[in-house]
Amino acid sequence: MHHAADYFDQLFEWALQLIRQGDAYVDEQSAEEMRANRGTLTEPGIPSPYRDRDPKESEALFLKMRDGKLAEGAAVLRAKIAMDSPNMNLRDPALYRIRHVPHPRAGTKWCIYPTYDFAHGQSDAIEGITHSLCTLEFEDHRPLYEWLLKKLPVPNRPKQTEFSRLELEGTVTSKRKLNALVSEGHVDGWDDPRMPTIAGMRRRGYSPEGIRLFCERIGVTRKPNTIELQILEGAIRDDLEGRAHKAMAVLDPLKVVVTNWDQPVLDLDVAWHPKRPELGSRTLPFGPELWIDRSDFEVNPPEGFFRLTPGGAVRLKYGFIVDFEGMDVGPDGRVETVYVRYDPATRSGQDQSGRKVKGTIHWVPGTAPRVPINLYDRLFTVPDPGQYEDFSSVLNPASLVVCQGLVEPALLNAMPEAYFQFERVGFFKQDPATVDGQPIFNRAVTLKDAWAKKQ
RNA sequence: UGGGGUGUGGCCAAGUGGUUAAGGCAGCGGGUUUUGAUCCCGCCAUCCGUAGGUUCGAAUCCUACCACCCCAGCCA
Numbered sequence: 001m002h003h004a005a006d007y008f009d010q011l012f013e014w015a016l017q018l019i020r021q022g023d024a025y026v027d028e029q030s031a032e033e034m035r036a037n038r039g040t041l042t043e044p045g046i047p048s049p050y051r052d053r054d055p056k057e058s059e060a061l062f063l064k065m066r067d068g069k070l071a072e073g074a075a076v077l078r079a080k081i082a083m084d085s086p087n088m089n090l091r092d093p094a095l096y097r098i099r100h101v102p103h104p105r106a107g108t109k110w111c112i113y114p115t116y117d118f119a120h121g122q123s124d125a126i127e128g129i130t131h132s133l134c135t136l137e138f139e140d141h142r143p144l145y146e147w148l149l150k151k152l153p154v155p156n157r158p159k160q161t162e163f164s165r166l167e168l169e170g171t172v173t174s175k176r177k178l179n180a181l182v183s184e185g186h187v188d189g190w191d192d193p194r195m196p197t198i199a200g201m202r203r204r205g206y207s208p209e210g211i212r213l214f215c216e217r218i219g220v221t222r223k224p225n226t227i228e229l230q231i232l233e234g235a236i237r238d239d240l241e242g243r244a245h246k247a248m249a250v251l252d253p254l255k256v257v258v259t260n261w262d263q264p265v266l267d268l269d270v271a272w273h274p275k276r277p278e279l280g281s282r283t284l285p286f287g288p289e290l291w292i293d294r295s296d297f298e299v300n301p302p303e304g305f306f307r308l309t310p311g312g313a314v315r316l317k318y319g320f321i322v323d324f325e326g327m328d329v330g331p332d333g334r335v336e337t338v339y340v341r342y343d344p345a346t347r348s349g350q351d352q353s354g355r356k357v358k359g360t361i362h363w364v365p366g367t368a369p370r371v372p373i374n375l376y377d378r379l380f381t382v383p384d385p386g387q388y389e390d391f392s393s394v395l396n397p398a399s400l401v402v403c404q405g406l407v408e409p410a411l412l413n414a415m416p417e418a419y420f421q422f423e424r425v426g427f428f429k430q431d432p433a434t435v436d437g438q439p440i441f442n443r444a445v446t447l448k449d450a451w452a453k454k455q
Numbered sequence: 456u457g458g459g460g461u462g463u464g465g466c467c468a469a470g471u472g473g474u475u476a477a478g479g480c481a482g483c484g485g486g487u488u489u490u491g492a493u494c495c496c497g498c499c500a501u502c503c504g505u506a507g508g509u510u511c512g513a514a515u516c517c518u519a520c521c522a523c524c525c526c527a528g529c530c531a
Contacts, residue, residue: 031529038527042457045527076529086458088527097529116531140459140526164461164524175531217479219468221461224524228466231480241493248490275493306491315489348489360489423490451491 004119005105007126011114012066014122014152015077015096019058023151024095025051026061027078034076037083038091044084045091051080065098068111072098077112081147089140090147093117121145125154132158135165136222166218167226170378171196172386186395187379193431193442194379194399204376205429205444207419210239229378233445240419240427240444245272245279248317248362249407249422249441251373253291256363259325260341261288265365268348270318282410286319289366291406293425296361297338299327304454306358308338315360317423321346321353362423368406373441374431375401405441412437421447 004011018024027034027048039045062077064070077096085091095118102108120141124132132145139162149157167173172181173196181187181195190197193204201211214235218227265287272279296307296314308314313323322340330336345353379399385391411420414436420428426446434440 027529034529035527040457040527043527044457073529078529088458091527094529099529113529115529120531136460137525138531142459162460169466217467219479221468223461223468225467228481231467234480237492246490274490304491317489319489321489346489351489357489359491362490421490421492424492425490447490447492449491454491 002123002127003105004114004123005103007119007123008106008110008114010126011119011122012112015114015118016059016062017153018079018095018151019055019062019077021151022055022080024058024077024079025053025055026058026065026075027051027092028061028075031073038088039083041088047083048078048092051083051092062096065096065112066110068100070098072100074098079118079144079148081144087140087143089117089144093144117141117144118148121149121158121160122152122154124158125149125152125156128156129158130156132160134160134162136162137165138162162222163220164222164224167224167386168196168232169226169229169383170380170385172380172391174386177386177391180392181379184392186392193374193376203432203442205240205419205427205442206236207239207243209243210236213239226384236445237427237448240421242276244419244421244427245415246274246421246423247272247282247408247411248284248364249373249405249411249425249428250291250293250362250364250368251375251403251405251425252294253364253406254294254297254335255337255366256290256292256322257337257339258288258290258322258342259339268318282408284318284408284410285365285367286316287365287367290316290363291366291368292316292338292361292363294335296359297335299335302455304451307361308340308359313343313357315346315348315357316363317360318348319363320344320348321351321355321357362425364406364408368408369412370404371407371411371439371441373403373405373428373443375403375443377401407439407441411439411441414439419444 015024027050029048029050037046037048061075065075075098076094078092079095081090081092083091094115096112096114098111099113100111103110142160145160165173172178178195178197182190187194191199191203193200214232217231217235265285268284268286269281270284271277271281298305298307298309301309308324310324313321315321320342322342325341326339327335328337343353343355346355377399378396380394381396382394385394388394416430416434422428424447427444428441429444431440431442
């Protein structure tokens, strides 16, 4: 990492040189006067009364600026270019201004600081940069960037190239707006998993490779664009599909009792990934009591529903086919427990029964630990929040839903760097806030769900 | 009504004078499947902002027009 502050001494010397060359002058107009004299888009500006002062006088004033002898706003160093330029950025842009504040890196050494325009190209040159990339709004600054490089004895001449910024549906990407989200407390920080920052995406569970795949898919151009969220999510899914450990978790538990289970708990040995044996396997206990997702049982199933129903049967993934036997319904009409019978001849991997069922659902053992699972969704309810003057009014109140889910016991073991797919649910990763034996999972992205879409 | 940019299918994006306008995402249809996931197959712009023109031939060259974005901070 390099910082412009590392070059403040050199930048100051170069500013002095511009003054001596007659290419810069100290202007003592107020900010308001400068604005008034800058002209408009269609009318040229009016030269400052200080524009043609003796360079020696400018130099003396500039030194006074540096020495803290002038108040903020009392004077500013300006490039002497052209007040009638059709390019507003060339109407004698400010190069240095007085700020009686310490600098986060340079401390209290300076009370004058270079503007973006004066620091940019020269810093690039010092760093030996050959191609300086930035976004389209700086296109109009390129002539200024080049003007400064030409006027100064810089070690090399970087070339500025602009491209369009990346706009993503359902979020904001400008630093200022992101900063507002953080400082106004709408998110927990710059690495909040809902933030479109690298830190946020990593914490959410996006892999570096997935992020790069996304970048490859969207390309780089000079066209204004707004990328659909699906392109990001699709890239993340495509990458995670191949690298995630596959496990089971139940977000909204419904108790299931296997009434004919007449043996000790059966420890199933299940591979972490069906296509990647090198990832190894884990133990998954199957017993008389377990949990399934509430959405996988319907008393009055809609057309095409092939999960568990009264009178129906499903396969419990990696386990057995079970047949519905009965259920307990609470006073509020809510199903509390489902009773099933398992078919011993249908054990996964050694099923010789020939039975076929329409659905296979995920489950966790009755002893499954309960852990917090953060379900993240888009931060905003509209695709273009940046267009709203007060974007906090279109925040998605459900951008984070914390649920207490049940996960298979193997997930209690620390695997902080692993990506997980909770089968039929989505991709997840442990949050860094996880402490020993108390994992917290973040949902990176859901799985595609053709059934949900059909509903 | 100054200057700088950009316009190719729902979203991205190749293509810069010559067969039927790449590819990805999304969508649709079908197959495989102990994840309604993955995977596989097929379909998806007679048309490239609009209108003219040049040419044997144009999304690609010319002209005009239209639309949208950026610039009047001592912000970056």
